[in-house]
Amino acid sequence: MQTKTASQLEHFGRALVDLGLIHEELVVLDPDVAASTKVTYFAERFPERFIRIGISEQDMIGVAAGLAASGKTPIACGFAMFVACRSWEQISSSVARPGLNVKIVGTHSGLSPSADGDSHQTYGDVAVMRVLPDMKLVVPADAPEAVEALKAIVDTPGPAYLRLARGETPVAYAEGCEFTLGRANVLREGSDASVIANGVMVPMALEAAGRLAGEGISVRVLDMHTVKPLDTDAIVKAAAETGAIVTAEEHSVIGGLGSAVAETLAEERPTPMERVGIMDRFGESSRSYTALMAKMGLTSDAIEEAVREAMKRRK
Amino acid sequence: MQTKTASQLEHFGRALVDLGLIHEELVVLDPDVAASTKVTYFAERFPERFIRIGISEQDMIGVAAGLAASGKTPIACGFAMFVACRSWEQISSSVARPGLNVKIVGTHSGLSPSADGDSHQTYGDVAVMRVLPDMKLVVPADAPEAVEALKAIVDTPGPAYLRLARGETPVAYAEGCEFTLGRANVLREGSDASVIANGVMVPMALEAAGRLAGEGISVRVLDMHTVKPLDTDAIVKAAAETGAIVTAEEHSVIGGLGSAVAETLAEERPTPMERVGIMDRFGESSRSYTALMAKMGLTSDAIEEAVREAMKRRK
Amino acid sequence: MLRTINKNQVLILTNIPRVPASVTSVLRGISRRHKIPLSTLKRNAQILKEFNLISYGDPSNFAGVELTELGRFISNLTVGEEPTVHGNMVQTRSGFRPLGTVIKDLRKNVLRMIAEAGSGHLGASLSAVDILAILYMIKMKHDPKNPSWKDRDRFVLSKGHVAPALYAVLSEAGYISPDRLMTLREIGSQLQGHPDMEIPGVDASTGSLGQGLSIGVGMALASKMDGSGSRTYVLLGDGELNEGQVWEAALTAAHHGLDNLTAIVDRNGYQLTGRTAEIKAMDPLADKWRSFGWEAMEADGNDPASILDALNACDLTTGKPSVIIAITTKGKGISFMEGTKYSRKTPDAQELKRALKELT
């Protein structure tokens, strides 16, 4: 099967320019990875609003905080491992606590820097950002959704984290798709089980659901792009109406979307659930991203398997 | 009611000296907070194995990694906010990934630095450490258990995080108590509901259980001192035998013990559950730690309330 | 709004002759006698006129210069005072008062607040009081009536653990009502143990060391982008300089040529567990900053005149940021506290009494 793919970063980079035209206060900070994160388009168009920081991600967050305190809307964009994880305490202390209007964009998330290996693969960023009060946290499914997510967080005051993948990934949405911060998208209706996914796992969830439909199993697919604030209504509804839940994310099964859904279910509506994600292990180098995803158990097959497992446990 | 109290840090500081006598390779690193963390006892006894780092917690983790790579057993001890959170990516990259034998001790955790305010209060450290593969993560209930936990992590090769509170806290254990890494202690049997707690919430859980017993409600109390590796058997057993679960921790309800238990239940045995913890909000200064705990909803009353709530939802 | 009357302005006020004379001749006389550039005096006379302390017509028509009623009142207050910075009349919430008195009161309030709260970094607060006073009472452009004024100068207390000193100064300047000071660290009070932007007048939330200079860099960059004349000041601890983020920010500031940014290092020679020389040696400190591309100078951080001179010198630095290494004494002002022993001890009732007495 040929799937259409597009680059989240390419789309993001272009959208930044559009936003720069509308928002005079938008400034972009770069920790020496501009060519990889694609903020180069913005840099070319608005050189005076493009701030080179060099390789000091922690300083970058503080600088962003100071810019925000002076009325700017800084976009601090770098590799997720360094911009979200290296700088986590700075984000907590200098951005989240005072609630400053800093937008953090973590690229090369999950296993997407596959060849670089575990030092660059980032499967804890959602966990660490999710624990910050009032943080908005979005993991878009594909390139078009990344653009809408960017617009939404820029339009919403306060700290936000946008998680993007490196490279081309399958496309689930059309350009200009509907996007509401904190509201999950039901991409496919279903009654036997629900897959709650985000990021690159969304197209895979659709694929799995399609295959299962062939066997007469009706699977609902939710794109839970916003991990915080979480659309708990959609989760509870899915649990109530389908009785079995699978979460799927390119992140550790600990602390991320799976964890958030489990918390919701436990407190709102206990329901059999299976998690697809990185099984609390380290990553490794792979020339092929797809091969690594497969080795780490992040495939539509794994989702399909998890759906069957969850359904078995349904009462 | 008069409760016996003791200082985890005082006990920890003394125990370090005992361990120093046994383990020649034990070295202690201090990021300029020795007097507060009580590693001063070790420093006095073993000045040549006490390494002053100054106020650079990130460097401290790297130095500890280098020491461990050369066969030492470094104890890197500082305020949780700075040693665990500021240095999280260093712990991930330089310690966890190569699996080095570094023991990280985060003091002044939770709300215990109450007067200092939100900048020092640490309710995300369990979440961020829990997402690291192979990390051992212990949150002892009181001073005697802190000592046993310290011994256990020193005896177990590989990275570990020990979370300690500042100041005097109620005592639930006797000196020299039983402690097995990864095995929960059932402190009270019960059949109507289970409270799974750790840290200072353990004595509170016992208090709540005591009061509920007066009303004929039989509550099991588990001290889940080890958050990783998690004693999932004890959780599933509690769920199966009591049908209602409450978690209690001095940490955000996101990402920590509550989250870990919710994940386990969702995948193993969906069960009504309530979380007592910091409700995803910022801390604040308070001259009284107890008053702050009460304001933030961390009381035995809150646990009692949560037990009733969970029981109501039991099928 | 006139926040302060500086040395030169005091000189002018106290040298206006009773017989009418042209402003130019008066200023020229002062200039000669005190070796102060005429242009400086002219600028200051202009300010005094704007704020209605003196009056004169167009200098070119030789109109006489006179004290206004307000000017006479203030000039009387300063009579007998040497025109030192200590004697400067500064505007406080309770009117113009000599800086020296204000600083004593600040120390008293810091003592009372920490004693009341039962915890806090006393020694480190006392070492920084003079610097904070000069900034808020004399140097900085700010307006307590309009704390979010876009073109104000910014201040970041990177060594956030001396929040009590900041709150005391902010209160004296009119941001925090004095009766709230004693709620420091009280549950529900806005006066958090470490600075919080929720408090009007606090420009940055701090407490975790090492982050304030980066925040200051962001503010200074924004000011440059907006073409605002706003300057940013950041106060750092000398132990705090152990944090690498400070040096990251130092590089960023130098790279961007932020001459509207001034860092001040409270060089009290102690950090939490002992002398900086023993915990982590930082000398040669000025060389470090210079090699990181900064203009560096030393000052006596407990002498208002020395601080002010250094701050004024920073205004003249172009193309790069400047740092003042302010040599201070931890516990400054209380004889039995100077040094380390008391630096984190909360004073008991007896000690508080003795300390307050020393400050009268």
Place this chain on the structure above:
Amino acid sequence: MLRTINKNQVLILTNIPRVPASVTSVLRGISRRHKIPLSTLKRNAQILKEFNLISYGDPSNFAGVELTELGRFISNLTVGEEPTVHGNMVQTRSGFRPLGTVIKDLRKNVLRMIAEAGSGHLGASLSAVDILAILYMIKMKHDPKNPSWKDRDRFVLSKGHVAPALYAVLSEAGYISPDRLMTLREIGSQLQGHPDMEIPGVDASTGSLGQGLSIGVGMALASKMDGSGSRTYVLLGDGELNEGQVWEAALTAAHHGLDNLTAIVDRNGYQLTGRTAEIKAMDPLADKWRSFGWEAMEADGNDPASILDALNACDLTTGKPSVIIAITTKGKGISFMEGTKYSRKTPDAQELKRALKELT
């Protein structure tokens, strides 16, 4: 185990007369002609003797010095070569070979590996090859047969993105079998994109910039505690010096007087998105290190002799750590790659061919 034959040893080997003469007189002759301290030559003769390349009895009884069979073999190999560092015979997995040839082969392997893997930091790997070769082939005390030898010298590749260069050297030194080199970044291969301690010979896992110097400080501290003579070397990128943790570690090393620690900065003048001067200016770089308490020196980082001289000079520094600012060229060795353009480009088949040809 003899890892390398240095300049002085070559001199001795090639100057042993056919007629027996006392070792002292032979060395004295060399000393006079080449202006090398006699003590240096004596130390080297001692080493040659220990490793059975020459033989002589107690010098005091004027016994003659002779080449052993092995010594003769090796001295023949070096005949005709200038006694330069390039001409040094170094022990590789395939026997003693001239360093210059080895370095060319390393560059070839780096090229092949990155071409094969389809990604990697080529320019930055090539700039660092000479430094790595000198360390592993000449300077460092280590043993491929016993990678975890407690008293070995340590090496931390803080600029972990040039793992291919490290792997190539480790392979040449005997740690990694050559047929595994081309599995770089392959799924399941031990040869991770960034250094991983699982690989024998790799002393530290790196990849996240800025952390290696701290690790090196820990190793050097351990060596001091254990009274081991082990030295630690850390290779840093010049852009990497933007990271504050490097400066934290610099302070720690200086404070603890770690004269068994040497940092080497690969000063290629480029970081990821451009020239360091434009992204974040780092000059005056040596001043920065000096003001942080380090002995600092410059070297030509693509000239083995210059690197070795600097490394030897570091051995003599006492009481403080030392840093070598090694001036290098990104893409060094491949004419059409030197500079930035190709620095992160993966060579295609055509480019690979041209590059390999330049290295023959």
